[in-house]
Amino acid sequence: MAVSAYDRMAHLLRRAAFGARPDEINNYLRQGFEATVDQLVNYENIPENPNIPAQPTTRDGGFDITLLDVDNITSWWLDRMIFTRRPLQERMTVFWHDHFATAVSKVNVPNGIKYLYWQNLTFRQHGAGDFRALCKAINRDPAMIWWLDNYLNVRGSPNENYARELKEIFMLGLDAFFAGGYTEPDVQQAARAFTGWGIRRGVDQPPMNAPNGPITDPNLVVEIPPNTPDNSRAAQRHDYGDKTVFGVTRNFNGDDIVDLILDKEPQRTFAARMIGKKLFEHFAYENPEERVVDHMAAVALRHNFNIKLMLRDLFLNTKEFYSERALHSLIKWPVYYVVSAVRLLQAAVPTRGLNGAGRGQLQNATLEAMGMMLLNPPDVFGWPGKEEWITTSQLLARNNLANLLGAIRSATPGATGIPMDTVLTTGGLNVNSTAEQVVDYFTDLLVQRRLAPNVRQALVDYLKKSDSGVIGAFTLNATTIDKKVRGLIHLLLSRPECQNF
Amino acid sequence: MSKTTRRDFIKTGAGAVGAGLMLPVINRQAMGATIVQQLRDDLVADNKILVVVELAGGNDPLNTIVPLQQYDIYASFRSRIAIPRNQVLPLYGSTTMGLTPHLAAIKPIADAGKLAVIQACHYPNPNLSHDGSRSIYRIGDPSNSATLQTGWIGRHSALFGSRANALDTVGIGGVNPTLYAPDAKIAGINADAQGNAGGYLFRTDDRYAGDRNNQLAAMRVIDETQSTKPYADLAETTELDALSSADSVAQATAAYQSAVTYPTNNFAYGLKLIAKLASSTAPALGTRVFYISQGGYDTHADQVTDQPILHRALAEGLKAFYDDLVAHNLADRTLIMIWSEFGRRVADNASEGTDHGQANNIYCIGNRVRGGMYGPNPNLTDLQNGNLKHNLDFRDVYSTIIQGWFGNSAAEAAQVLNGNFNNLGFLS
Numbered sequence: 001m002a003v004s005a006y007d008r009m010a011h012l013l014r015r016a017a018f019g020a021r022p023d024e025i026n027n028y029l030r031q032g033f034e035a036t037v038d039q040l041v042n043y044e045n046i047p048e049n050p051n052i053p054a055q056p057t058t059r060d061g062g063f064d065i066t067l068l069d070v071d072n073i074t075s076w077w078l079d080r081m082i083f084t085r086r087p088l089q090e091r092m093t094v095f096w097h098d099h100f101a102t103a104v105s106k107v108n109v110p111n112g113i114k115y116l117y118w119q120n121l122t123f124r125q126h127g128a129g130d131f132r133a134l135c136k137a138i139n140r141d142p143a144m145i146w147w148l149d150n151y152l153n154v155r156g157s158p159n160e161n162y163a164r165e166l167k168e169i170f171m172l173g174l175d176a177f178f179a180g181g182y183t184e185p186d187v188q189q190a191a192r193a194f195t196g197w198g199i200r201r202g203v204d205q206p207p208m209n210a211p212n213g214p215i216t217d218p219n220l221v222v223e224i225p226p227n228t229p230d231n232s233r234a235a236q237r238h239d240y241g242d243k244t245v246f247g248v249t250r251n252f253n254g255d256d257i258v259d260l261i262l263d264k265e266p267q268r269t270f271a272a273r274m275i276g277k278k279l280f281e282h283f284a285y286e287n288p289e290e291r292v293v294d295h296m297a298a299v300a301l302r303h304n305f306n307i308k309l310m311l312r313d314l315f316l317n318t319k320e321f322y323s324e325r326a327l328h329s330l331i332k333w334p335v336y337y338v339v340s341a342v343r344l345l346q347a348a349v350p351t352r353g354l355n356g357a358g359r360g361q362l363q364n365a366t367l368e369a370m371g372m373m374l375l376n377p378p379d380v381f382g383w384p385g386k387e388e389w390i391t392t393s394q395l396l397a398r399n400n401l402a403n404l405l406g407a408i409r410s411a412t413p414g415a416t417g418i419p420m421d422t423v424l425t426t427g428g429l430n431v432n433s434t435a436e437q438v439v440d441y442f443t444d445l446l447v448q449r450r451l452a453p454n455v456r457q458a459l460v461d462y463l464k465k466s467d468s469g470v471i472g473a474f475t476l477n478a479t480t481i482d483k484k485v486r487g488l489i490h491l492l493l494s495r496p497e498c499q500n501f
Numbered sequence: 502m503s504k505t506t507r508r509d510f511i512k513t514g515a516g517a518v519g520a521g522l523m524l525p526v527i528n529r530q531a532m533g534a535t536i537v538q539q540l541r542d543d544l545v546a547d548n549k550i551l552v553v554v555e556l557a558g559g560n561d562p563l564n565t566i567v568p569l570q571q572y573d574i575y576a577s578f579r580s581r582i583a584i585p586r587n588q589v590l591p592l593y594g595s596t597t598m599g600l601t602p603h604l605a606a607i608k609p610i611a612d613a614g615k616l617a618v619i620q621a622c623h624y625p626n627p628n629l630s631h632d633g634s635r636s637i638y639r640i641g642d643p644s645n646s647a648t649l650q651t652g653w654i655g656r657h658s659a660l661f662g663s664r665a666n667a668l669d670t671v672g673i674g675g676v677n678p679t680l681y682a683p684d685a686k687i688a689g690i691n692a693d694a695q696g697n698a699g700g701y702l703f704r705t706d707d708r709y710a711g712d713r714n715n716q717l718a719a720m721r722v723i724d725e726t727q728s729t730k731p732y733a734d735l736a737e738t739t740e741l742d743a744l745s746s747a748d749s750v751a752q753a754t755a756a757y758q759s760a761v762t763y764p765t766n767n768f769a770y771g772l773k774l775i776a777k778l779a780s781s782t783a784p785a786l787g788t789r790v791f792y793i794s795q796g797g798y799d800t801h802a803d804q805v806t807d808q809p810i811l812h813r814a815l816a817e818g819l820k821a822f823y824d825d826l827v828a829h830n831l832a833d834r835t836l837i838m839i840w841s842e843f844g845r846r847v848a849d850n851a852s853e854g855t856d857h858g859q860a861n862n863i864y865c866i867g868n869r870v871r872g873g874m875y876g877p878n879p880n881l882t883d884l885q886n887g888n889l890k891h892n893l894d895f896r897d898v899y900s901t902i903i904q905g906w907f908g909n910s911a912a913e914a915a916q917v918l919n920g921n922f923n924n925l926g927f928l929s
Contacts, residue, residue, distance in 0.1 A: 396701055
């Protein structure tokens with residue numbers, strides 16, 4: 001069955017952004033797919049929403065990095081996702097946060113919160129850039145150095161943790177291990193290349209009652225061994241001897257290992273398959289056919305691991321991306337579920353409390369209840385996601401967020417919830433609209449696919465039902481808008497159909 | 502390496518079980534609340550409860566059960582992190598193996614003969630990846646074959662658990678892949694700091710309380726056309742289970758009373774919630790299996806700081822939980838099994854930690870446990886790549902529990918585990 005242009009555009013905007021309203025989808029259709037993809041992918045050309053906070057807000061009402069806490073970062077991040085005009089940048093920031101999963105559960109040491117913030121900036125900077133540059137940035141990322149113990153990796157007694165996960169998760173994947181793409185000795189030898197890549201001691205002491213020290217440049221807190229040994233601590237801790245990795249013997253350092261993987265066959269192809277498949281599964285559908293993985297790998301190799309060009313190819317030239325199999329085949333990640341609902345409903349929900357810091361109605365704990373506390377993935381493998389998003393308590397957390405969205409009726413600027421009049425006007429609904437038209441519009445807005453006839457009928461009946469359950473007439477007016485249309489939004493967002501996208 | 506995920510099964514099983522998916526839906530529609538309640542009451546009369554505790558990250562066994570008989574070898578391997586000999590607690594009067602002082606809180610349970618230490622369990626060709634090895638334990642299959650894709654407990658639940666009870670199996674904090682099989686009934690419930698299932702309810706708009714039943718009715722409508730999209734059926738059945746179990750869970754946690762004081766950490770909050778759900782009689786929830794994880798055991802560095810903190814939280818949490826079980830007359834019908842995906846390197850590293858290893862102990866606690874040490878002591882002079890070799894197959898422990906706890910036959914255990922394994926006899 002051919003997928004209509006409208007459905008394909010809606011799909012693109014669900015997957016490469018946070019979804020779009022029907023009126024927005026039609027606007028993009030008029031511009032065409034190529035122009036739309038270019039806007040999404042070349043996001044740096046799009047002027048950002050001036051209302052987006054450039055930095056997190058700390059409890060002093062400004063941005064004092066010594067005071068920075070997890071909620072400050074995640075509130076700022078949620079605001080960015082909700083208000084951004086560069087949605088793919090935000091989608092990729094989440095993607096890399098999951099791929100290079102680093103968690104505050106361990107990086108909760110002095111300066112750890114700041115390290116996680118810096119890591120987020122790194123994901124943002126390289127989000128759709130060069131995978132090689134991103135991997136090298138992660139080599140010297142303080143949060144990662146702490147998370148995988150590389151600050152303890154020293155000459156004579158290497159700590160394998162980072163070198164192992166760099167291969168197993170970040171660059172090659174376990175599939176490559178089982179196919180002979182790397183071996184246990186490769187891991188041990190690569191660990192020697194990363195000896196001495198650590199965190200400077202005693203340079204960035206947090207003040208009393210604050211989690212972070214004053215330094216604002218991550219390059220000043222890490223120490224990287226120079227190519228030529230000198231008197232630095234990093235040099236003294238680095239193993240300058242020859243290492244044999246993938247059969248090549250040289251005095252490798254950490255960045256050389258990244259280059260080796262991306263330049264030397266067969267590792268280069270294994271890496272292309274890993275990242276190609278991961279991007280495809282994130283944006284299109286799971287368990288792709290072998291030919292699709294071949295295609296994604298070929299694109300990665302052709303573009304030398306440039307993520308932007310890989311994404312552009314995926315969204316423009318990979319027909320499987322728009323196939324029936326891809327449409328609505330994924331489960332919404334909690335952060336996607338929340339952000340897309342807020343955006344589609346044009347809702348104003350505070351992510352922060354008084355003073356600009358603290359907690360608002362929408363916060364990291366909201367996501368945690370759904371199984372996805374930002375900055376705290378369960379382990380280095382990231383969130384297992386997929387069917388593991390679907391548990392009874394996590395669905396109830398989604399249901400209750402939907403209820404909260406519908407039930408906010410504050411007059412406080414920034415906390416007014418769903419602007420019902422605006423939403424109805426945007427949808428072309430008015431006093432003459434029927435219950436069916438109301439259900440169909442909000443289905444097109446929030447679910448974006450046809451409901452089973454009996455489900456649609458049940459929602460129509462819901463609009464018409466009195467408190468005693470008797471089905472009567474429905475008229476769109478102030479009373480029914482406040483009660484029934486808000487209720488309908490809660491129901492549509494809560495229904496199982498709305499968990500896929 | 503295939504991960505045990507619910508997705509994998511959904512994917513591979515989609516065609517094969519497509520027709521069968523209709524059945525539970527129809528049954529649920531037909532089954533009134535009273536029938537479900539009756540089923541639960543029948544179930545709960547003498548049901549056995551299994552509480553599985555996963556120590557995620559690879560708990561170091563040699564600093565858990567210390568090899569006194571090879572203490573000097575142990576200490577020379579671990580000059581940075583060895584537990585001093587004079588701090589090791591005697592276990593079952595043994596002069597060969599002793600207990601870390603950081604687990605002192607559970608020593609009274611051991612002294613009462615209710616702790617079994619099943620030593621040096623693992624499987625051939627050990628996988629040193631967290632994900633690889635924990636998948637093997639979760640599936641119960643070290644062969645990397647695609648034969649088994651579901652969790653071993655999930656397979657048992659699908660065959661021998663309740664298919665009507667949404668709370669047949671409960672994962673605290675989420676649904677661990679160990680619990681998953683397509684026909685198993687599993688609820689994931691989060692614990693809050695009171696040990697309650699805080700958000701486990703379907704909220705509706707307070708302004709229009711009279712509309713709540715209309716909302717619930719619309720939520721309970723089932724897609725008659727049977728969407729073919731991945732996860733559609735899972736999302737639908739899970740939502741219905743959530744709606745049907747939310748009120749029971751709220752009543753159960755509200756009715757709980759206990760004099761036991763739990764520690765204040767996430768692990769203990771989860772155990773407290775298990776105690777509340779397990780002890781509830783009005784309504785009786787009939788949950789057969791609970792699953793809870795305690796993370797942080799990947800002690801590559803500074804193990805001397807981190808592992809004792811984790812062990813104290815583990816032991817103090819388990820002791821409070823056990824006391825709570827005793828207070829609620831549940832200790833005779835509750836078994837606690839504690840596992841971890843691999844042991845750790847025998848030698849410490851320069852970071853005062855240990856790297857990934859092989860064989861590990863599995864621990865069982867309960868009034869019907871025959872306390873003691875099972876399996877030969879690990880031998881520190883006969884290592885494989887610097888790691889402990891295994892003496893027992895970890896599936897022997899599973900088989901023992903399936904037979905000795907759930908009362909299944911050896912043939913049924915073999916059906917669940919896809920092979921015959923030994924009954925180690927640590928259950929009476």
